Amino acid sequence: MAYIQGQARDQTSLFPVSLEDLIPEDHLVRVIDAFVAKLDLIRLGFDKAVPKSTGRPSYDPADQLKLYLYGYFQRIRSSRRLEAECQRNIEVMWLLNRLKPDFKTIADFRKDNKQAFSATCRVFVQFCRTVGLITGDLVAIDGSKFQAVASSRRHLNVKQLKRQQEKLDKRIVQYLAELDEADKAEAGETIDRSAIKTALEQLEARQLNNLTCQALMKSMGIEQFNTGESDARMMRTPKGPRVAYNVQTAVDAEHCLILHHDVTQDGNDTQQLEPMAKAAKEQLQQSELSVTADAGYSNGKQFQACEEAGITAYVSPNRAVNPRSKEKELFEREDFTYDAQQDQYRCPAGKLLTLKQLNKGERIYHAAISDCSNCPLKGQCTDAQRRYVSRHAHEEAFERMEQRMQANPEMMVSRRSIVEHPFGNLKQWLFGNGRFLLRQCEGARAEMALAVSAYNLKRAINVLGVRRMMELMG
Structure with missing residues (x-):
């Protein structure tokens, strides 16, 4: 029995097949096309939303937005891969009317419309809320x-810089000692003094660079910095x-x-x-x-x-764990009764703990040493001279x-x-x-x-279906 055969590559037809005939009525690209058609690109802040009257015409931002939404929907984020899809993918050809922007144009559109993408995402959320998908x-x-x-190899932090500084200091001391030995060496010995001096200068330059980085980070009030991407x-x-x-x-x-x-x-x-x-x-x-x-x-x-x-x-x-003894269980904070009017704690033995200090948003209470030393329950309460209990500044909210x-x-x-x-x-x-x-x-x-917009779009299609989505957008 023969296999199923396709048409010959040189087969011609009287009426060429159109792109419209190749895209089913319930295809996702129709939803993307309908959604972008309803957007007010000028209000959303897209660059070149109003075409210029002079110069070379630019690509419509609506077409490029369709391309990116489709790309993120299909796990295609690279501008070069999107350029390739424009030349070989029938779905993209239908979506962009056979436009073939180059990768630089595609990449620049994403770079120049960062705020507009967030606004577009919010618009689709409001659409989902309007049609009842969000309650x-x-x-x-x-x-x-x-x-x-950015690479982790280009990442700096204060602790790392200090460790490097200690290593550089030790090596500089070592090279200085070698220079002293070279000065004291006998005439018959051959020590390359110039090589030691060159290595020492390089170490001192690295040390200066290290100290400069530490000073800059301290002045900026930051603990870490990436030279390739400062926000990361x-x-x-x-x-x-x-x-x-x-x-x-x-x-x-x-x-x-x-x-x-x-x-x-x-x-x-x-x-x-x-x-x-x-x-x-x-x-x-x-x-x-x-x-x-x-x-x-x-x-x-x-x-x-x-x-x-x-x-x-x-x-x-x-919450922070109550201090425990290695041999036995101690009273938890919940075992102490708080009096809000007097701002005091009462321990299981009936003694009062008064406010001692404030520490980073926490109120620290302690008992009198005389009360703890004579307390029969001290072995179940603390191993220290007195018992301390901390209360969060927003303890009521925690409760x-x-x-x-x-x-x-x-x-x-x-x-x-x-x-x-x-x-x-x-x-x-x-x-x-x-x-x-x-x-x-x-x-x-x-x-x-863009990723969230693609996810929400896919989720809405899975819930409602393409035809219902088209009806609601229409």
């Missing part, structure tokens, strides 16, 4: 590290320390659509709950909002700020958070199912576990805006 009943917040363009920071990732950015997302629980995102330089998430929750609330245009996040967002000041803004947060409190979490233990399970899904897609499907292509925070934000 705003519950929002999950999470962060993940995405590797920057060394962060802990599952693959070890990497030069990266901390990407934050706020995801709606209804269909796991990303409401808001941001690219930050913070190595952890402790300062991100309030800004992300407020941004999500503003995007939803709601007077109240419920958000959930993991223990990495535990921060009493942030809890208090969210409550004052009408945001109900569900975060696992991450209210603990009560909410005890009443709603399912929130952590919901958080995982909501927010882990988008990050998994962004890393595997869009970035392919790669790194950003653009440098600095602004460039990383532009790339993330």
Whole structure:
């Protein structure tokens, strides 16, 4: 039995096949085309949205935006690969009407419209909210590290510079000693004094450069700096320390659509709950909002700020562990009763602990030495002369958070199912576990805006279908 045969390459036809005939009615490129057609590119701030009356005509920013949305949808981020797709991909030919911009034009469009991409992302979020894909009943917040363009070999930090300085000082002392030995050497011995002097000059130049870097970083108030990308920071990732950015997302629980995102330089998430929750609330245009996040967002000041803004947060409190003896269990802070009116703690033995000092936002209370020395419960309380108890400046906010979490233990399970899904897609499907292509925070934000737009677009198509999306956009 013969195989299925295709048409001969030199076969001709009376009526050539058009691109319109090759693209199905329910193809995703039709959604991209319809979405971009509805955008007000001038209001969004796209460069060259108004064509000039003189000079060589430029490419329509709408066509280039279609190309990038399609590229990020298909895991194609390189401008050279997008140029190749314009020449061989029928879907791109249909989308761009057979336009073939070169890679430099494609790359410049992404470089020159960084703010406009973020605005476009917000417009699609508002569209999803209008058609009911986003309800705003519950929002999950999470962060993940995405590797920057810069190499870790070009990264400097104060501790590293100080270690290098110590090594350079030792080597300079060694070379100076060798020069002294050369001066004392007998005439018969041959010591290359010029070579030692040249090496010493090179070490002194490196030492001066090191000290200059330390002085500059101290004057700028920074602990680390990357010479290839000043905004990037060394962060802990599952693959070890990497030069990266901390990407934050706020995801709606209804269909796991990303409401808001941001690219930050913070190595952890402790300062991100309030800004992300407020941004999500503003995007939803709601007077109240419920958000959930993991223990990495535990921060009493942030809890208090969210409550004052009408945001109900569900975060696992991450508290400091009470000091323990190696041989026995000691009384926990919860075993002490706090009197808010007197601002005092009462220990299990009935003795009072008074305020001693304030330490970085914490209030430190201690008992009298005489009370502890004569206490029959001292062996269960402390091994020191007296017992100390610390109280956070926003302890009441922590207590209210603990009560909410005890009443709603399912929130952590919901958080995982909501927010882990988008990050998994962004890393595997869009970035392919790669790194950003653009440098600095602004460039990383532009790339993330395109990636989030592509993710939300794909998610909306999966929920509604192409035909329904076309109807709603029409």
